[in-house]
Amino acid sequence: MSRRALRSLHEAGTLDLPAAVDFVLEATAAPRLHVVAHSTGAAALLALLAERPQYNAKVGVAFLLAPAVLLRSAYSPVLRLFAAGTNFVQPQTMAKLIGKDEFDPDNSIIKRLHGSDCDTIAPSAEICDNILFRLVGYDSASLYPDVQQLRRWLPRMVDTYRVERPDFNHLDFLWAPDAPQQVYRRLLHLLVGLSR
Template sequence: MWTSLSLWLTVTIITTKQIGYMSTEDFPEDGELDSIGLATKYGHPPIQYNVITEDEYILAVYRLPGKGNGTPILFTHGLMDSTDTFLMRGNTSLPITLANKGYDVWLANTRGNRYTRSHRHLDPDTDPAFWNFTFHEMGYYDLPAIIDLVLNETGAKNLTAIGHSQGNTVYYVLGSERPEYNSKVNVLIALAPMAYVHNTPPPVSTIAKLTPIITKLAKDLNIYELLGDTTVLGQISHKLCSVPVIGYTLCGYGLLYPSVGSDPTELEPEFFQNLAPHYPGGSSVVSLLHYLQVGYRKTFAQYDHGSETNQKIYNSSEPPVYQLDRVTMPIALFAAANDRFSSVADVEILRKQLPNVVYYLLNPRLICNHVDYVWGRTASNYLYPHINIMLNRYNPL
């Protein structure tokens, strides 16, 4: 693994020097567009809302108003991602498809990405405290603020949630820590469900074993922001991975596929050029570390700050375990055999812990991976019909 990583870094440095710093004008058209631009291009100019959380983070939320009277549908994205991820397939992306049918579609950005790098008092460039959050704060603060916004604006009593990866983890935190919100979600359609990280294969499992070392290194080097647009690594990633052929080889085959599962027919090189400027969208370092801790400690619990700090925060030397039996909202779990980040074995652990799983799908497409749910070229064929089953049951137009 380390030999491969060293080779990747060496080639990356050489290639970056050769191509220089590309301007955004060098990106393909969809690569240059933000979420508003993408939604507008594909027929649904969005309404933007800026919601302020209880702890004063400012979050951008977009609405694609449908023509029907169905329950609003709220999308939540994954780790280091943004609302861009749901729109990059254009006319065949799930939000555009549902908006075309008349659904009232909402797209949420959780704290720390390119659209939510904002706080009423903390400066993300100078205040490390801004980055002191994980998926826990997203579930405890961001989701309640966003859900309340959607319900207040629409007058609905509850909403349908569609989450991808971390976009599901936050609902398990919400249902566990703020159980009064369970009744506000009529169903959670969980694509690539993330909670347990016990059975991930290398390289993720290898990295998880190094969690204490990585945590100390990040602290010693004062690294707080993870692959944001203003960080050096984030800028290199966007520009390098957008380069035809070279970017797909280095970033697709070198980094992405080993982590999420290989499926090049669904993530073709031409699309990768549009994808690379959008992902990663940035987050906090501790957000990633929290997932690694779950794999390292083999427990789905709140963030482990170390026994001394834990005692101050939690009144216990160990972080509290999330009580998943309190997550009573109906949940549909969508798993995939080729998902190397949200493994079938880990989804099964989650399935046994949740009290109200109303649907379980092991995707019939055997090489469906972790990101095909949002980026897959033909996801409308092997995924959308199953989502429609849930929508027809819980959210008829």
Template sequence: MLLCSILSLLLSYRLCNDEEIGMKTPQIISYWKYPVETIPVVTADGYILNMHRIPFGRKNSTNGFRKRPVVFLQHGLESSSSNFVTMLPHKALGFLLADAGFDVWMGNSRGNLYSTGHTVLNVNERQYWQFSWEEMAKYDLTAMIEKALEITNQSSLYYVGHSQGTIILFTKLASEPEFACKIKKFFALAPVGTVKHLKGMLGVLARKFYYVFEFMEHFLGKKRFLPNTKLTTEIKKIVCTNSVTERICDNLLFLIAGPESNQLNITRLPVYLTDIPSGTSTKNIQHWAQMARSQRLQSFDYGEKNFQHYGQKTPPVYNLSNVNVDTYLYYGDKDWLADEADVEEFLIPSLNPKIVKSIKHLIDYDHFDFIWGERSPKEIYESIINILLAES
């Protein structure tokens, strides 16, 4: 999660002939001859978000007045809607769903490169960046999902989340059980409840160097963390097209996501990582680090100001037994971010067993294999689509 941003600084501009390098989500979708729409929405606290929509696939059309079931895809930390369309069309989840007859909506959380607007605040103001994943759960999901339902004239939709995209719906449903009426089914890829067993570079940074995040807050302020800029693009070009340093690029990916993937198409990494880092807030990064240290799924820890925010000394803990949506879990044995121990020891026991409809433990899957793995279309996406088709 945290250093998805840093890995992209080093990875995404390796020499490659793919024309999609540098394309944004709408351009990629259009490049492959799919229809695309960009739909803005304003949250209750004034953030302007942009969603991307594929209303139908290449193999089908509007088919008259047929109403297509809505599937909403939500990205992880420092990521964007592009996660779901950067694999080739016969492999990317967004395209596969569209071709299967679904109306595909892809969210973009506040602060990423597609969602930096606000009705009052400027993106360069510190006040703009006073958010973590909790505000994404509280405000962003409400705005995006309700807008998708409003435009399609439907009452509920299917939700697929990856990484941070799972924690924001888990906590949304835990704190607002009534929101469950808008979600038909929840497919959680690399699901996150706690990050107690966070491994690799991220685990070391979160536990051993937490003072770095405190420094960022006190001296830099809660502001933007590694946005997608021309500078980051140039760093990627310099480091990853150099024959001496390019191996560092490969290795850093696996230091973050898990042991070296045996199913990643390395030649398409520049396409996969064009939008990464997509940008988030330092407060969001600090919140993730707090959870690694506390080993709990809890609200942001304001320290001595917790009483002011919560009326108690410690941050409130989320009760996942309140989640009341049919849930399908997909997790990997080599995922260092959504660690299998965290899924098995915390997430699964915390959920009401009646709502857990399927648990799929995938072998040789690291954190990014769920969105970029060559086996994911067959081993994950096919099962999701079959479940959706059986109900449609």
């Protein structure tokens, strides 16, 4: 991937998303659109709506799935380093630690994080094959307080929905076999209701 193509969440929100919104509105001649955003897409959308308030009129309803906006309650020590409101590690230092412009699994800090508990004969070897699991952890329930804080900051929020399955995690919104039953049917029902 070209380094020129990589953008921060702020740039994605203030440059890329407005272009996409304007393109869709022009192509459909609709006065506004509804947005479904997952994870950092939610952060980018909120950056757009905060930095370019004229886009609030162009977005009817935003559905924020597992919004990775605050990350203050993140279980993962690595995610805590990135969390909003922390000054523990400067961005330049973090880039040196895990790679600049892209995730670099060959980086020495990543190798140290992977460690000996991921030896091929260790019971944890299967889990450790996924280095991202080591970095972000599994327990997405730890982010629930951050979602509640976000709810307090967004006074026009209509509803929140917490998936009933206790082990449903951040990536399950995308990849879980039961995501249609847990999330998408409800979401589509709401979207159909909005289009009437």
